[in-house]
Amino acid sequence: MSVLCKVMASVLVLTLSLAALGWGDGDQGNGRSEKEVSGQSTVYLGQDRDTWRPLMHTTVKLSDIKGIKSSFQMRTFDPEGVIFYGDTKSGEDWFVLSLKGGAPLMQIRKLNVVVSAAGGPKLNDGKWHTLEVSNQGKFVILEVDGSDGLVVGMHSDVTEDDLSGDLRLALGGILISKEKLLVPLGPQMDACVRKGNWLNLSIPWKSEVPDLWPCYQNIQPGSYFPGNGFAIYNTSVFHVEEGHSVKIELWGDFDQMDGTILSIKAPGQKPALVLVANNKTQELTVTDNEKLVVMKDSLKRLEIMLKADSPQDEDKEKESAFVMSGGTLSVQLGHSSAWKDGRLAIGGLLGENTGESKGNAGSQFLTGCLEKIQVQGRDLDLDLAVKHKSVSPHSCPA
Structure with missing residues (x-):
């Protein structure tokens, strides 16, 4: 698998016609209302929905196809996610274009054989890139900004039936089981797509999402909480590890934030730590169970240290320290028991039982951009959160 994933401009034996690319069983009988969207529209692929379900799709008869080339522009800071999917024969043959590690990844199933190829330039730099997928004889070619980015060659001695029926295309998801993919990946993608020309088709696409989220004119790296x-x-x-402290670091312009930045809570206990920003007063409130500290200094970084408990501390009064230095607020808690079997929330206040925010959501949730989040020195991937809604995990409006 590792060799196939690194194939670039190489021949993998079997044939593929890009005209046979489409999408799976669609929306028959699901009871969801659909709206029509132009294939040239600017759409945000990371919109909240079922994890693997496409954001929009279209269906056309194979006999109506006028070309075997699709092109579009894409912009993202996200290193992984599904961009473009298609299949015929109700998902028997399929094609998936995605990013993995920031680079393009194509996975193709044809005549009971699945191949994958990954490589080319990394595209998660926040710039608009033009991608073009085409079929040239026995090769499927992905061009990036006018240059060959990835090539997959396929040939088979098996005689293929004449193609007929429907061709279906989708953006931002797949309609086959994820287990059928040769290379596993996370599907949702914090990305925008625009100026699509899909197999030279002019028919509208369909979307089950009532209101498509806009794409910001300019973006910067970070996680945006609306x-x-x-x-x-x-x-x-x-x-x-047992006996080790926990270190959480947050970067951003905290003067521009409003609402709960972070909360830590164990079941049945009061929140061990709550950080709240007030944009009107330009204050940052830090609550450690019972102690409340209000900071008015401009901050660019927050450092939170949960000290590990030790047997010597059992009979001692546990204290917390709040130290401000050079635009960094260091919060040191005198215990880490709340971390054990607890929850960490970024951008909201944890409640009891459900783990969700209590009270007025508008005053509890964060509005603003966290440029970077780390736990134990490693970047935190919001795509792996237990629950997140309406959050852009990899980009903020600039």
């Missing part, structure tokens, strides 16, 4: 959603993690996923 004020109505947050990300929750079970703290057990971070695998902190």
